[in-house]
Amino acid sequence: MVMRKWFLLPARAVMAALFVAPMAIVAAYSLLTRGAYGGQGAPWTLENYARLLDPLYAGIAVKSFWIAGVSTAVCLAMGFPLALFIARARSRKALWLGLVTLPFWTSFLVRTYAWMFLLRDTGLVNTLLLGLGVIREPLPLLYNDSAVVLGLVYGYLPFMVLPVYAVLEKMDGALLEAAGDLGARPWEVVWRVVLPLAKPGLAAGGVLVFIPCLGAYLTPDLMGGGKSILIGNVIQNQFTTARDWPFGAALSVVLMAMVMALAWVARRRGGEGGLP
Amino acid sequence: MRRGLAVYAALAYLFLHAPLLILAAFSFNTSKYTVWEGASLVWYRALWEDGRLLEAAWNSVLIGCAATVLATAMGTLAAYAMWKRGARWLEGAFFLSLVTPEVVMGVALLAFYQWVFHFLDVRLGMHTVIAAHVMFSLAYVVVVVMARLRTMDRSLEEAALDLGATEAETFWRVTLPRMAPAIGTAALLVFAISFDDYVITSLVAGVDSETLPMLIYTMARRGVSPAVNAISTIITVAVGVMILMAERWRRA
């Protein structure tokens, strides 16, 4: 087919120029030295990678993993029963599913701001509690790690619910009846039959949530308020305020490598409900 | 068990939707503070008189439309070609672009643009933002359109060719109409993503290309203002209406 080559051309050009080339430049910059006024140049060096071992940055890397892990775990715990509810609903499944995906269509920034509005010192929760006399001082609800986890869970919960739902939806209802028939209590049915069968969906959802959480920038920036810094924030900072592009590039390469490794594993195990 | 799940689901839906509903409710508050002092549209009026905000909104719409048209067209063509026969490195690039953290994509584009500017007399501006948006939305278009193509019967095209249609006619008269709903969904998705993006946009935008998310971000950092609630409400409602209309159109 002659047309095919022409059809691919624009996409190929865009991806080569604006994705592959920029990534290559970042990889190259990560091996250069920072210039006196920002910028970068010779000599070639591995110095930027060595700096990652600095306890400050190693600590941030560990913390990023920790926050992403906790957020994923919370999404698993919250998403599984919700997906189960939708899959087992007797009617209006489309509506219930739509209500999960609806926030996904609305602005991430707006959703983050909504929580800031609720949680800040002068926010609704504190105003209410102060007004009711439950507390005398506003509670420090915003600008800490828990707030970041909350923001990430809120942002990425749909990514967990959808693949889990897709697996549960296909599950044969007779299996649940059979488990009950063989003496399993309802919670045992969930634990011994539903959960094992939902594993592919849970794995896919876990990856879909963990990856964006690991590289998150906006949520820790706004809800962590500079007190909860993750890799994403350090990278952004190196390219803007700190103007140390080579170091920022090295951090980007490492983050990218971790994400790719995860995505690769997920794709290989792939199968049902896997990544596209 | 079923009742327990239903109670849990009610709480989960509350968690998902209450923050936005509360946010919207307070956009109608007369007071600047989070104390209800009566309903009014003062903050909406304030938005209307804010020149910077109107410009940012206009920029966002412009960028969104341009990115939607370009990315949807390119992505659709690419998906169709890839459905015919795989294109390995392109598939790999799309997959990677989907998992790349936004901030990494943003700094990479920034570094790339600065490098290109050594050779060309260009500055950061609307065009750099649009180019970035087209790039990161392409993969979404391909995924959505490809999902639809996978459900399509290849023999339809063969039948058209058999009946004497040329390749181009077959694409135009047989395949494209069947892809239409998916293309519509993809376009909507691109617009929503483009309209919403802050992280990448803020890194590659020039002085004259402030977008709505960038402005909201600045306002949100500065402190609470019901004006932000009002913009947020408008955006949410607009997107909601857009989705409902698209859903209607798709079912019709």
Place this chain on the structure above:
Amino acid sequence: MAAVLEVEGAVKGFPGHRAVDGVTFSVEPGQLFALVGPSGCGKTTTLRMIAGFETPDEGEIRLRGEPITRLPPYARRVNTVFQNYALFPHLTVRGNVEFGLRRERRRSGAALDMRARVDAVLNMVRMAEKADRRPEQLSGGEKQRVALARSLVLEPDVLLLDEPLSALDPNLRKQVRGELKALQRRTGVAFLMVTHDQEEALSMADRVAVMNAGRLEQTGSPRELYERPRTRFVAGFLGPVNWVDGVGVRPEAVRLAGEGDGREGLVRSAAYLGNRVMVEVELNGGERVVSEVRAGDCMCAAGDRVRVSWRAADEIRPES
């Protein structure tokens, strides 16, 4: 002998219709009881009420004299073999059979030798060699045997079987009928089987109940039902019947002769089926009668004049 399972006046309605409308019957220990009827007659709903998946609107279900009407499925000593077997795809054959035993072991302490029990039941259904296979690696017949083992290992008071043969290859069905019956005899467990296939019910069951439109039409031994059906529906459902002047007669009881006693008729068609011939005769009154005769006994062809007769003892006289 006290019945092991009693269903009394069970009623179950769904929005728009009454699936089960006052059904009463009982199953004796060690009996193979078949509930038979056309699809949609309420037999599966009845089974599901006994298993505990549906709660009756009215009526009572008793197991060994104890009411279980409102107990959840897991609290009933009744187990089900599902129509598509519902084997857990994430567990091996052994894992499936152990599934229900896990709880029992916890309840009764370590005394129970789970492994031995599982081995014994797997041997009984000839699945010991495939104990480590996954359900997707099994044939239809093997799946059925695992489903049986999984339920029988729990030693239920009654084993419920929902269309146990319908998921099998037609060629396999007749063979499995015998195996299933033999298994039932060997274990001595009462089986309650639901089927839409009257031949299956007649050939396997000790006792058959015919259901129609949510009600039980008649209960009895296969022979009773076939030979002395109380209603036209039962007569017709269990086999073909000719209705002449309000009296039924089965094709195999209709005798044809060239001359002699009986009513006169004209042969309309004769279909040769190998060992027998189906002859359709139009009587002088215009009624049509089908006769099934051994191939050697009749040399009639379409257009022949014949005499049609039957013994009074073979007549079916339904009450309704």
